[in-house]
Amino acid sequence: MKKEEIKANTQKIYHFPRVRKRTENWQGKETVVEPVAAKDTVPKFQGLKLKYPVYTKHKSILIEAGIVGAIALITIFLIPPLLTVVGQAFRVGLLGRFLALAIVALGIDLIWGYTGMLSLGHGVFFALGGYALAMHLQLAPLEPGRLPEFMGLYGVHELPWFWQPFYSFPLTIIGIIIIPALLAALLGYLVFRNRIRGVYFSILTQAATIVFFNFFNGQQKLFNGTNGLTNYKTFLGLEVNAPQTQFLFYALTIILLALTYGFCRWLTTGRFGRLLVAIRDDESRVRFSGYNPTGFKVLVFAISAGLAGIAGALYTVQTGLISPKAMDIAFSIEMVIWVAVGGRATLIGAIIGAILVNFARSLLSEQFPEIWLFFQGALFLIVVMLLPDGLVGWWRSQAVNQIRRLLGIKQQVTYPSLETDPEVQQEREELTGKLGTGD
């Protein structure tokens, strides 16, 4: 190879194909630098075969979508008959609820796993979504001019103004997502704009939980107080409690969960996702690089709240009850532990964690109601102290090595030459003799 050729090649190699470069000039105007290098200028590495072909991104996305779709179809059509055959038909209902909860878990994973903001107030958004749908379900079967039953008990004669929009089904659907999202955006903006973060944010969201709990609990006339909204009859002309309708909700939950998964996946893989991780790892540095994290944090918090709203609506319609208990502090923190058990910053982990913990809960509290709190407390401790990356994180990073060690198979060594170097070995022995294993 001639000198010039090498030079040209190296230049090409260091010239990475940026798709779009966005900079801001000193006037704050945005200038868009057009693509620097197109596809075909990617240097062909001579004599070096890449392990993974470069342009398979689309393919792998298709494969993943296929797997998700297949799992969704299996859960919809195979699991209910299977559980019924085993004689555990009621578990289908439970599974449907837990899958609804998995949607909140995804939302929490977005803000905690990816952005590093620990919200202890997602119960509020969950409950708001639930209340929105429940209000529609209260109004839907009524003849015009009648009021929901409980209002008569407290002497309310006119429908409060904010109940009016929930006569309409489309507005309700929008409300389920928009109301929690707007609330989260407002709260988030007021908090993040002052660079309040970390535990302060957690404490404030927790306080918000108790505030909303008090509000909904105290307003008998508006929301039926402690009892919550229950006794749903019809939904779009369908009987809510009929098995077919419940199956419909079950299927809808799974479809929405799959869609949410895809949405989160899309959010977290691109630029946006990388920015979220950057905010998590070093917010100051993100700020120094010219980004304003506030907007991104507000946006992701709002998205997460919207997801919680969807989950709340799906959960409400499957349990047939929404009450201020959903805004309990304990419930909101529990949501966090689902994500922690499954694995932070892994979307699939959030889903697995939500389902596992909830099934463990229902099994244990059926058998030994007293032990459940002990178990839950221990779960918090174990996950935080021994399994900080959750089950999925452990599986990805250490499982192979630990299983190998258990089975007595020799471990793969990163630097074989070090293992045979007598000097290194001797030093190692001396160090371990003096200092212990050092962990």
Next chain:
Amino acid sequence: MVEFLNVIFSGISIGSVLLIAALGLAVVFGLMGVINMAHGELIMLGAYTTFVVQNVFKGLGSPLSETYIILAIPMAFLVTALVGLLLEKGVVRFLYGRPLETLLATWGVSLILQQFVRSVNWVLVIGITLFCLLFFGAWWVVSRRPDFDRIRNLFFTIMLPLSAAISAVVGVVLAQTYKLAVTQPWFGAQNVNVTAPKWLQGGLNIGDLRLPYTRLFIIFLTILCVAGIYYFFQRTAWGLRIRAVTQNRSMSSCLGIPTQKVDALTFALGSGLAGVAGCAISLLGSVGPNTGQNYIVDTFMVVVVGGVGKLVGSIVAALAIGTVSYIIGSNALAPLLSPIPPLADFFGFFATTSMAKVMVFALIIVFLQVRPAGLFPQKGRTVDA
């Protein structure tokens, strides 16, 4: 005038309860940046200690049984400080620098403590004691072997299940032989009542105003605690060390201050203060396993509004929050606002204790727009401050 005095007194009274509950939290949070979610449960443990001391004193007869509160305060302090020390040594120590994880772990501890109080009985206590004796005894013996590091994993895999199994078997055998005598929960899930001693019942009358003695006692106790903390921080060697570590951890470490000991001491101190707070609130009403939950959010708000690292912030914040929530909750402004009906209606809507919390939270959020770091923030130049 009486109205005004009443507002002042009630505000101070609510504020002092808040302050005494938040004091320990502020000390711990100020030093280590650790949010102790189990703080409420430590308060609850303090209240239960008071209950136990009261019952023991009841056996002593009339004149002595009125003085139980004098002994209950140091006892509550000691018990919760010990629990706090265990918590620090067993959990929090491993999580420094990861505040969110600490928050979750201490929440787990708080759940365990709640259920522990509900279901504690002789079997449980004997079982846990036996387990600790076996496991940590064996650890102590084995750890003196020179090759302990090599067999550490083996030791855990053998001794942990073994001692757990032995204590479980002993527990079951005990439960079978003695039945209800050992399996009956000590406290159960119901609330327990601490009756204030006779000399704290009744109240002081100033004109039309009546100041209950228990409230006055709590105010007095709070003042005593604050004064004690100030004395400890400003006048003793360990107080100096704690202040040094609060200001700059790595520098203090370089200068030879044992930061780990300081951490443990501070955590124990903060937990002990929670115990004293528990002793105080047990005079206000019945105490249950969930009592602690009612206090954590309020105390956190005190710390957030007050700012980290300076006690005076917590003091002012507690009094301010106490007064404001009393004014809103009792609708004390109603006579002033009555000329303006919409405003009066608005405040009337929030005029219950629980709705007042809604308003106070909104006010706190507004306040944080002006002073995001609280009333008296610690000045520094780090980016992350």
